[in-house]
Amino acid sequence: MSSTLKSVLCTAFLSVLSVNAASVKHIGSDITILTHNDLYGNSSTRGDAAIVLNTPKTHSQAQKACEELGETLWTPKSSRKNSKAENVEFLQYLGYEDRDARRNLYWIGGGSRDRCQALKLDGSIVETRCNEKREALCTQSAPLAYDFKPRDTSKRWQTTVDTGRQSITGFRDKHTFVFEGIRYAEQPKRFTYSKLYNGRGNVDALAYGPGCSQALCDSPDCSEDCLFLNVWTPYLPKKVDRKTKLRPVMFFIHGGAFTGGTGAENGGDMVSRGDVVVVSINYRLGTVGFLALDDGKTNGNFGIADQIVALDWVREHIKDFGGDPDRITIFGQSAGAASVRAFLGSPQAIGKYSAAISQSNLGDVWSNYFTIEEEVEVVGNAILEATGCASARSKVDCLRKVDLSELVNMPAVASFIVVDGKYVVKDKLPLDGSGKVARVPMMMGSLRDDAVAPIPMATTTDPVQALNDLGLPGPAIIGSGLFPTPEGPDEILNVFNVTARVATNGVFRCIDQATAYAAIENRLLPKVYLFEFMRSYQPVDWAPHDGLCSPPPTETHPYGDPSQEYYKCHAGELYYVWGLLIRAGHPPRDDYDVPFSQYIVDAWTSFARTHDPNPRxxxxxxxxxxxxxxxxxxxxxWTPATSNSLNLRELDWPSRQVDFKEQEQCEALGVGLDHLLGGDCPS
Structure with a gap:
């Protein structure tokens, strides 16, 4: 019988025997899923994968440990002529992590009764005594979990991790170990702050928990009982001690205008390619998450507090999932980026993370915080009137009795960060030196045309009127001469180009540049790396303005030609950052979409590992x-911005370093470089 057929039959037999979830404790070894992961999914030509048993064992012990996983010892393809294994290049990373591993032998399948086969990282296959203790390579036959297909979370692929007083059972796919729907806080009483959950017993983490209550989302998809998080990891330790090689953690806060969205991202590709642990979270949204009342106790920011409680859970438990609690990079997009900014100045969050990434923070919209009284005036009173609670003796008790669906679907919705005195203590991030700011390295930026998606299409051929319609001072802006109307065949679109440019500058680009400048001049952040995406792939579930955020299709590029001009819109970077283009079922539009995503994933995860977006x-x-x-x-x-070099990275294929952009235009909009500086610069 051939060794290949023997391996196939053995694996099939083991899948029948393996009816219980594998436990790292019972396996008796740290375990790592290792693969190349070029982000091409099942169409990859480099799809080999293995599970590494990192704790040395005899050959028979290693085989038994593989069987605990429903696998067998890996038997790579080899050339009989020179006893060299084929397609083992992905194993070279073992030698990068541990220089001694280059000389090590790893148990694989095959051999005789007394002499068993082992593999060197150069591909050489040798026979050695079976009772020697070595690390080992198991097969990895779990299928890749696609976002648009049913996932196999059956017992065969399940893995259990003990943390605190809980045994949490997740599953593995081809690239990672996955734990979804882990509770980090009990459902709090409405309009009170959540508390860290430390449960006990056996818990299934095989599916996302419900999202937090939001408009047009009912039970079971959304619920007030929603404080769950998800973990993706390439590595599970048997036990954690000083020698354990914990991975950096990337803690993601989703966007959605503080009124929608969930943490149901898929971090698997980022994890397996970047050798990091990814955590995504749910947090309370809208009125349930952000309403403040001037009653002295309903102080708002419940959603921000949830995020910090989730971060506390990660710091307490993530080491059992292979993550390093002392190397946490917080990152978020849109409202998630606004949350990252709030974390930078929050006394409850500072010191709990080591780096930060902000993707498309909406400038003054979510960077200037209302007082509680201002929030009540802007939206709170309207909510009280609509619910009939305006004249109640206890307005908050009255609101607690309001039907949840009514509360989250009414036109008036609370979605503002406020100065609550505990989680947020200043009316803006104190980059002027007037308050404490987390001294962590940071990446921040947006897309070239970030404001195109959120703003309405122009309805006039007069740019002054179009800006007035957006609540902007049209005469002053157009009168500056810095925002000329382009000439093109579509007069409405010409005007929309002006409003989009003004809004992108005023809401996104200028505030990031001013933030970086103030942080540099006041010596607050050790390093600041700015970026602007010049290539985008608009999410299919949010494609505003009749496809203007996607490139036009051509005969040679039926899905759109990215070399043609198109708007690079809000959220258009997400597929690239997560590496999800193929896994989410979307076709590459040209030869560069996937390589570009490879580069973006590599840059983001490099920053998490080394605080430098340039991978070594x-x-x-x-x-x-x-x-x-x-x-x-x-x-x-990619170089950081400094006082001597105010530069940013245009992320494209190829990318390039350029000076800060549109500085005259930013000045004209009142968001110049000194917008957040305050006082005199230090000498």
Missing amino acids: PDFLAARGFSNTTAHLERSGL
């Missing part, structure tokens, strides 16, 4: 990430 060349070589290596050789390094 030896890391890229060990992983076999040749596209990113070539991209960096062509584009040069």
Whole structure:
């Protein structure tokens, strides 16, 4: 019988025997899923994967541990002529992590009664005594979990982790271990703050928990009992001690205008390619999450507090999932980016993370915080009137009795961060030196045309009127001469180009540049890396303005030609950042969409590992990430902004460093570089 057929039959037999979830404790070894992951999914030509048993065992012990996982010892394809294994390049990363591993032998399948086969990282296959203790390579036959297909979370793929007083059972797919729907807080009484949950017993974490209550989302998809998080990890330790090689953690806060969205992202590709642990979270939204009343106790920011409680859970438990609680990078998009900004100045969050990434924070919209009284005036009174609670003796008790669906679907909705005195203590991030700011390295930026998606299409051919319609001072802006109307065949679209440029500058680009400048001049953030996406792939579930945020299709590019002009809109970076283009079922539009995503994932995860978005060349070589290596050789390094070099990274294929953009226009809009500076610059 051939060794390949023997392996197939053995794996099939083991799948029948393995009826209980594998436990890291019972396996008796740290375990790592290792694969190349070029983000092409099942169409990849480099799809080999293995489970590494990191704790040395005899050959028979290693085989038994593989069986606990429903697998067997891996038998790589080999050439009989020179006893070299084929397609083992992805294993070179073991030598990057541990230089001694280059000389190590790893148990694989095959051999005789007394002499068992082992593999060197150079692909050499040797026979050695079976009773020697070595690390081992198991097969990894779990299927890739696609977002648009049913996922296999059956017992065969399940894995259990003990943390605190709980045993949490998740599953693995081809690339990662996945734990979804882990409770981090009990459902709090409406309009009170959540508290860290430390449960006990056996818990299934095989599916996302319900999202937090929001408009047009009913039970069971959304609920007031929604404080769950999700963990993706490439590595599970048997036990944690000083020698345990914990991975950096990326803690994601979703967007959705503080009124919608969930943490049901898929972090698997980011995890397996970047060797990080990813956590995504739910938090309370809208009126349930952000209403404040001037009653001295309903102080708002319940959603922000939820996020911090989730971060506390991660700091307490993530080591059992292979993550390092001392190396947490918080990152978020849109409202999630606004949350990241709030964390930078929050006394309850400072010191709990080591780096931050902000993607498309909406400038003054969510960077200036209302007082509680202002929030009541802006939206609170309207909610009280609509619910009949305006004259109640206890307005908050009255609101607690309001039907949840009515509360989240009414036109008036609370969605503002306020100065509550505990979680948020200043009316803006104190970049002027008047308050405490987390001293962590940061990446921040947006897309070239970020405001196109949120603003309405122009309805006039007069740019002054179009700006007035947006509540902006049209005469002053157009009178500056800095925002000329382009000439094109569509006069409405010409005017929309003006409003989009003004809004993108005023809401996104200028505030990021001013933030970086103030942080640099007042020596608040150790390093600031700015970016602007010049390539985007608009999410299919949010495609405003009749496809203007997607490139036009051509005969050679039926899904759109990214080399043609199109708007790079809000949320258009998400598929790239998560590496999800193929896994989410979306076709590459050209030869560069997937390589570009490879580079973005590599940059984001490099920042989590080293606080530098430039992956180390030896890391890229060990992983076999040749596209990113070539991209960096062509584009040069991404450098931080400094007082001597106010520059940012235009993220494209290829990318490039450019000076801060539209500075005259930012000045004209009142959001110049000194907008957040305050006082005199330090000498």
